Amino acid sequence: MATNVRERTEADRPLPDERLREVLRLLKLARYFDERMEALYRQGRLPGAIYSGRGQEGTHVGVAYALEPTDSLFPTHRDLTAQLTKGLELKRVMAQYWGRIDGYLRGRDGNSHIGDWYGNRTFAVMSHLPIAYPVACGAALAYQRAGDRRVAMAICGDGATSNGRWHEAINTSAIFRLPVVWVVNNNRFAYSTPNRGEFPIPTIAERGASYGIPGVRVDGGEVLEVYAATKEAVDRARDGGGPTLIESVSLRWRGHAGHDPAKYMPAEMLEDAMANHDPVRNFQEQLLGWGVVSEQDVAKLQGDIEREFDEGYEYALASPFPEPGDVTKGLWVEDGYWTSPPGRGGGTEAG
Amino acid sequence: MSGVAVEAGAAGHGAEPRGKRGDDGQATYLIAIAEALWEEMERDERVFMLGEDIGAYGGAFKVTEGFIERFGPERVLDTPIVEETIVGMAVGAAMEGLRPVAEFQYADFMSSGFDEITTVLSRYHYRAGVPLPVVLRAPSGGGVRASSFHSTNPEPYFAHAGGIKIMCPAFPSDAKGLLKSAIRDDNPSLFLEHKWIYRRIKEQVPTEPDVLVPIGKADVKLEGSDVSVITYGAMVHKALEAAESLAQRGISTEVVDLRTVHPFDEDTVLRSIEKTSRALVLYESFRFLGIGSEVAATIAERAFEHLDAPVMRLAPPNIPVPFSPTLEDAFLPQVADIEAAVERLSTW
Numbered sequence: 001m002a003t004n005v006r007e008r009t010e011a012d013r014p015l016p017d018e019r020l021r022e023v024l025r026l027l028k029l030a031r032y033f034d035e036r037m038e039a040l041y042r043q044g045r046l047p048g049a050i051y052s053g054r055g056q057e058g059t060h061v062g063v064a065y066a067l068e069p070t071d072s073l074f075p076t077h078r079d080l081t082a083q084l085t086k087g088l089e090l091k092r093v094m095a096q097y098w099g100r101i102d103g104y105l106r107g108r109d110g111n112s113h114i115g116d117w118y119g120n121r122t123f124a125v126m127s128h129l130p131i132a133y134p135v136a137c138g139a140a141l142a143y144q145r146a147g148d149r150r151v152a153m154a155i156c157g158d159g160a161t162s163n164g165r166w167h168e169a170i171n172t173s174a175i176f177r178l179p180v181v182w183v184v185n186n187n188r189f190a191y192s193t194p195n196r197g198e199f200p201i202p203t204i205a206e207r208g209a210s211y212g213i214p215g216v217r218v219d220g221g222e223v224l225e226v227y228a229a230t231k232e233a234v235d236r237a238r239d240g241g242g243p244t245l246i247e248s249v250s251l252r253w254r255g256h257a258g259h260d261p262a263k264y265m266p267a268e269m270l271e272d273a274m275a276n277h278d279p280v281r282n283f284q285e286q287l288l289g290w291g292v293v294s295e296q297d298v299a300k301l302q303g304d305i306e307r308e309f310d311e312g313y314e315y316a317l318a319s320p321f322p323e324p325g326d327v328t329k330g331l332w333v334e335d336g337y338w339t340s341p342p343g344r345g346g347g348t349e350a351g
Numbered sequence: 352m353s354g355v356a357v358e359a360g361a362a363g364h365g366a367e368p369r370g371k372r373g374d375d376g377q378a379t380y381l382i383a384i385a386e387a388l389w390e391e392m393e394r395d396e397r398v399f400m401l402g403e404d405i406g407a408y409g410g411a412f413k414v415t416e417g418f419i420e421r422f423g424p425e426r427v428l429d430t431p432i433v434e435e436t437i438v439g440m441a442v443g444a445a446m447e448g449l450r451p452v453a454e455f456q457y458a459d460f461m462s463s464g465f466d467e468i469t470t471v472l473s474r475y476h477y478r479a480g481v482p483l484p485v486v487l488r489a490p491s492g493g494g495v496r497a498s499s500f501h502s503t504n505p506e507p508y509f510a511h512a513g514g515i516k517i518m519c520p521a522f523p524s525d526a527k528g529l530l531k532s533a534i535r536d537d538n539p540s541l542f543l544e545h546k547w548i549y550r551r552i553k554e555q556v557p558t559e560p561d562v563l564v565p566i567g568k569a570d571v572k573l574e575g576s577d578v579s580v581i582t583y584g585a586m587v588h589k590a591l592e593a594a595e596s597l598a599q600r601g602i603s604t605e606v607v608d609l610r611t612v613h614p615f616d617e618d619t620v621l622r623s624i625e626k627t628s629r630a631l632v633l634y635e636s637f638r639f640l641g642i643g644s645e646v647a648a649t650i651a652e653r654a655f656e657h658l659d660a661p662v663m664r665l666a667p668p669n670i671p672v673p674f675s676p677t678l679e680d681a682f683l684p685q686v687a688d689i690e691a692a693v694e695r696l697s698t699w
Contacts (some may be wrong), residue, residue, distance in 0.1 A: 072447075108478045117446065117481050124479035128470050134436040135471060138443020138451075145425060145449070152443070165466075168433040172440070175431060331477045331514045333537040338480030 014228050017292045023061055024287055027280045029305050030057045030081035036309055041258045048110045051077045055253035056187050058279025061085050062226025063183045066234045067153055072121040072139050074132035074154035080112040087120040091312035100319035106342050107322040130156035133169035140178035151237045155183040159190020162198050174211040177242035181233045187252035192264045208245035220250030221277030321346030378556040381549040383523035385414050387530035390560040392422055398534060401428040401437055402454030411456040412490055434464035441485045442471050450484045458491035458543055459503045472539045473512035482537040492545040492585050492635055494683055498674035504636035509541050510613040516566055517541045517613040521587035524556045525610050528564030547585045569616035575605035578693045579623040581646050582633040583609040590633055593689035602697045612642045621654050628659040629696045633684060638666035660699035665692050
């Protein structure tokens with residue numbers, strides 16, 4: 001059959017249709033959330049900071065979708081989409097952004113410095129990247145010791161690969177053959193510094209060879225490519241084959257944080273990424289071409305996502321602030337703060 | 352390596368640390384610490400150790416000698432030289448239910464793991480509600496001619512971080528009981544082993560495996576009525592030595608050993624001040640913003656009406672620990688310095 005539409009082969013479609021639709025929902029949810037939160041931030045309606053993951057949804061959904069619920073994820077502030085993929089509820093994420101008690105961290109931390117260890121096995125993000133890389137080694141060590149075939153995954157950006165801990169953690173994981181997958185979200189900028197100011201070799205993936213582990217470079221604009229490579233790495237780790245380094249290349253479409261206009265980014269670079277490597281649009285067109293979704297399905301999906309966002313916004317603003325008198329609680333385990341229902345007396349209006 | 356049968360020796364302990372006690376049954380501080388580790392490893396399979404050269408080599412100070420033969424390389428994990436990763440791994444393993452005890456070769460090298468300690472370990476429970484039962488062990492302190500990079504007292508750095516309990520025991524029994532408490536505690540702990548004490552101080556140490564010393568409780572090592580010396584670590588021994596000669600001059604010194612420096616036992620300190628009305632705070636970390644600064648401030652704040660003299664501090668200046676004997680002795684508080692300070696306070 002001579003046609004432009006790609007054949008429906010198993011290689012192209014590593015997941016059943018239902019799951020392909022779920023991947024599309026995650027991609028579109030991430031994109032919509034990112035755009036709306038930026039708008040609210042610019043309107044002065046969102047306190048704190050935002051760290052856009054726009055343009056990198058293929059990386060985030062692709063890697064996190066390869067994990068099982070009992071596997072753990074150690075992400076960065078850029079990787080909220082990966083946490084949503086792992087299962088975090090949008091409304092509770094939004095409650096965290098507005099500093100409310102129903103946020104995952106009870107207002108103890110904000111924005112995408114989020115995590116849900118007991119529910120979805122995601123580590124609460126810290127800023128000092130790649131600070132979670134060594135911690136992922138420890139979780140993986142526990143899985144290896146228990147022999148329970150679980151896997152830890154850590155994500156950092158291209159910039160964090162320059163840090164000594166990146167080497168320490170990967171080197172150590174390779175020595176002990178730990179069940180861990182190291183993901184580098186290469187969005188080509190570390191704040192304002194481009195790749196050429198961060199590493200002197202062509203790719204980050206080739207650093208895997210120096211640790212004696214596979215290093216794989218994938219196109220972050222193609223979610224299924226990311227997923228397939230990650231799934232292979234996760235399976236290898238699960239089977240005792242040790243760690244893998246995955247470099248997923250995309251572009252950070254927005255600044256480092258909401259305040260950063262990213263004037264250092266060449267316009268043509270961004271235009272090319274948006275025109276040719278948009279992971280959300282690419283995948284949507286792929287599914288339309290395959291007949292996995294119809295235009296109507298896509299429209300309904302978009303409507304559902306917008307409604308979920310609006311409901312999340314209402315939920316967040318209706319959730320009380322933390323009780324000010326609880327400010328010192330929870331430092332020590334024995335005060336019981338984290339094992340009892342939190343005080344909800346902080347009101348819903350900011351002071 | 353694991354599963355090597357331990358031959359029951361005369362004391363029934365074979366390769367166990369307890370078999371290394373002296374003929375009089377006394378244990379050094381070092382042996383007492385090893386006993387605590389051994390007994391907790393036997394008691395709880397979740398407990399494991401990680402660090403540099405702790406396996407076949409037995410650790411830089413030989414605290415873990417013989418452990419790998421008994422517990423195997425999985426529970427006595429030799430790591431590369433990766434201090435950030437040692438701490439990070441301990442955190443990750445604790446999040447998944449293990450109870451790691453990480454050894455630093457020297458407390459000085461904790462600065463190489465500083466970020467994982469102060470950013471992850473100390474803050475995680477407050478931020479996210481996941482307990483981290485991690486113990487960091489590290490030989491600290493000076494007076495052994497080990498110079499700038501093998502002599503520091505880093506407890507103020509980590510006390511300032513917040514959510515880490517910090518113990519600095521001075522006696523073998525306290526070391527054993529406190530380390531056991533730290534391993535059983537669900538919070539992060541920093542257990543600082545003063546290397547000057549390791550092989551110098553020995554005493555009868557409990558053999559029953561469930562004898563614990565509570566975290567956060569000071570102990571009055573010497574009762575006195577004229578002046579209170581509030582101290583911890585190796586300085587406890589200097590204070591006791593000074594108290595002996597002060598007694599010959601008719602000055603009665605009370606020596607309060609904090610044992611845990613964060614959180615420290617305010618009540619025991621204040622009770623002592625109520626009795627003596629005079630306080631010398633003696634400590635080995637830097638004078639400026641040291642542990643003793645906080646103790647002194649607490650006394651000034653909460654016991655003002657009981658004081659007959661200003662609260663005094665005796666501690667090293669904020670300079671790197673020097674090497675040459677004359678310089679290190681000038682740097683560290685000496686017995687004569689303590690005597691002079693107590694005498695001055697007693698006649699205020």
